[in-house]
Amino acid sequence: MAGVMSSELLKAQEENVTSMCICPDCPSWVECGEKGGFCFETIEKSRCISEENGCICLGCPVAISFGFEYMYYCTKGSAKEQSK
């Protein structure tokens, strides 16, 4: 089981990520009922954000705690996707 993350753990982490996400304060944010957290592997890209008008992810506590160093997860995909 080492290295395999259970779906329950992922779900719990997802809730933690969206609760700490600062995307709604970002200049690129488009309000359409999404919860942010686009950096996290279980969350799809945004269905609403298409214009990259700045990204504040590098200052987000989620990015800092996971060591994520990418940007524009809402348009480019999760950290896992961008690392491919």
Ligand code: SF4
């Ligand atoms: S790093 Fe960006 S996408 Fe991820 S939770 Fe923080 S603000 Fe949201």
Ligand code: SF4
């Ligand atoms: S992922 Fe980055 S660019 Fe997209 S809404 Fe969040 S902070 Fe803004």
